[in-house]
Amino acid sequence: MENxxxxxxxxxxxxxxxxEHSLSPEIQNTICKKLNVNYAYIPxxxxxxxxxxxxxxxxxxxxxxxxxxxxxxxNIMQYLDEVSQEALLMGAVxxxxxxxxxLYGYNTDGVGFIKSLQHEGVNVKNKNxxxxxxxxxxRGIAVKMxxxxxxxxxxxxxxxxxxxxxxxxxxxxxxxxxxxxxxxDNHFAETCADCDILINSTPIGMYPHTEASPVQSLDFFNKNxxxxxxxxxxxxxxxxxxxAEKAGCKIINGWGMLIYQAIEAFEIWTGMKIDENMxxxxxxxxxx
Ligand code: NAP
Numbered sequence: 001m002e003n004x005x006x007x008x009x010x011x012x013x014x015x016x017x018x019x020e021h022s023l024s025p026e027i028q029n030t031i032c033k034k035l036n037v038n039y040a041y042i043p044x045x046x047x048x049x050x051x052x053x054x055x056x057x058x059x060x061x062x063x064x065x066x067x068x069x070x071x072x073x074x075n076i077m078q079y080l081d082e083v084s085q086e087a088l089l090m091g092a093v094x095x096x097x098x099x100x101x102x103l104y105g106y107n108t109d110g111v112g113f114i115k116s117l118q119h120e121g122v123n124v125k126n127k128n129x130x131x132x133x134x135x136x137x138x139r140g141i142a143v144k145m146x147x148x149x150x151x152x153x154x155x156x157x158x159x160x161x162x163x164x165x166x167x168x169x170x171x172x173x174x175x176x177x178x179x180x181x182x183x184x185d186n187h188f189a190e191t192c193a194d195c196d197i198l199i200n201s202t203p204i205g206m207y208p209h210t211e212a213s214p215v216q217s218l219d220f221f222n223k224n225x226x227x228x229x230x231x232x233x234x235x236x237x238x239x240x241x242x243x244a245e246k247a248g249c250k251i252i253n254g255w256g257m258l259i260y261q262a263i264e265a266f267e268i269w270t271g272m273k274i275d276e277n278m279x280x281x282x283x284x285x286x287x288x
Contacts, residue, residue, distance in 0.1 A: 005040050011061070012041040012269060015054060016069035019045040024067055027262045027282065034278060037270065039064065048075065055079040055103070065097045065269040073136060080105040086147070089173060090140045095265040108264035109137065109257070110144025113231075115264075116256025117197075119279075122227050125149035128194050132183060132214045133201035134162040137231055141201070142166055146174040154191060156183040185217050192226070198244075199229040205238035213239045224248030233258060233286060255286035 014024045020043075028041035046054045051072055058066060068076045073092035077083050080096060083105040087093045093105035114124065124145045131138055134157035142153055153170065155178065157163035163180035170178040181191060192198055204214045228244035233255040241251045259282045263274045 006038070008038055010039045010064045012039055012064055013044055013058065013066040014041070014069060015044045015046045015051075015066060015072060017045055017047055017071060019043045019069070022069060023258065024069075024262060027259065027285075028266060030282070030285070031262070031266050031274065031278065034281065035272065035274075037272070039270070046072065048072070051075055052079055059098065059101060059103065062101075063098055065095065065265070067265055068094050068096065070136065077105060079103070086110065086144070089147075090143045091169075092136065092140055094140075094261065095268055097268050106265075106268055107140055108261040108268070109140040110147075111264055112259075112261030113141045113257045114144055114148055115260040116254075117227075117229070117252065119256050119260070119283075120227075120250065120252050122197065122250070122252070124197065126151050127196040128152040128154075129197045129199065130154045130156065130192055130195040131199045131201055132156050134159070134166055134180075135201065138201045139166055139169075141199070141231075142170060142178070143174065146170045146177060151177060153178040154195075155180050156188075156191065158183050183214070185215055188215050188217060195226055197227045197229065199231070200238070200240050201231045203232065205230070205235075205240050206232045207234045210235055211239060213243070215240075227252065230254060231257060236286070256283065259283060259286070 014022055022043055025041050025043050032039045073094055076093050081102040083093060087105050087107035090107045090110060092107055095106040095108050097104045125148060127150050129145055129150050134155050146153060155163040155167055160180055160182040167178035167180040200214050202214050204212045224247055226249050228249045229252045230238045230241050231254040232238050233253050236253050245251045
């Protein structure tokens with residue numbers, strides 16, 4: 001009867017549309033099972049027009065908490081009782097905790113990314129950072145890196161207006177350290193010349209399009225002191241990361257971010273602390 005759902009089981013969930021691809025149920029249920037805590041974590045595909053009803057239903061059913069993924073991370077905020085300062089700055093909530101019927105919103109994506117870097121011995125304080133892409137994930141990680149003391153954040157994007165929007169938000173609300181530029185192969189090496197941490201946050205190179213890369217001319221990787229990250233974790237080494245690794249750069253994929261955002265959410269819901277053994281167990285599950 002160990003680890004069985006019973007009358008005392010507390011329910012957690014993840015909502016998104018689509019949701020079938022989400023690894024969160026496996027990660028969270030693995031944590032619950034390993035720690036022998038009586039929670040069950042369930043995926044729900046919720047269309048945008050049903051979001052309000054879903055939140056009301058979760059409250060009525062007294063769910064302990066839930067994660068939110070694409071496309072609801074911003075829209076969810078209007079249905080919550082309180083949202084953390086950091087999530088407000090990021091404009092997105094990915095974790096909700098139910099405390100006596102009041103819903104509290106948090107964002108664990110940014111801290112998840114920072115912790116995945118720290119896991120590899122990398123700190124963002126005083127670092128010059130270049131990010132390729134300006135989608136939903138970037139707002140969270142860029143805001144968090146600015147809060148953690150990065151000295152410069154350059155955002156390169158195909159649609160430069162989106163990069164400008166995030167840069168201006170950081171400059172106005174955190175500190176004046178960000179600039180936006182068009183994603184352009186010709187200027188890429190120049191832009192990265194003094195970069196300490198380079199991050200691909202576009203889906204380019206993700207399975208099954210593993211031959212693709214966000215920039216064609218990766219020859220600038222003749223400087224090997226840049227830490228090169230990709231938010232993608234499938235494949236575990238994108239073409240972008242392989243090229244950087246070959247040039248001698250330290251590389252970090254997106255698996256750690258996925259794990260740490262989940263750990264942070266679990267700790268918010270339960271008040272428990274995940275130990276290093278569990279972290280290593282979860283990291284091991286992502287080795288491909
Ligand atoms: P998103 O909001 O859809 O943004 C995608 C970004 O990629 C946009 O800036 C887009 O540029 C750019 N892009 C897409 N296709 C492009 C192309 N062919 N050429 C140039 N630029 C292109 O996505 P997101 O939510 O930010 O997620 C981005 C990536 O991060 C995905 O691979 C996702 O799986 C990954 N991610 C990983 C984690 C993790 O835990 N590891 C968490 C979140 C996200 P435009 O603005 O010009 O369209």
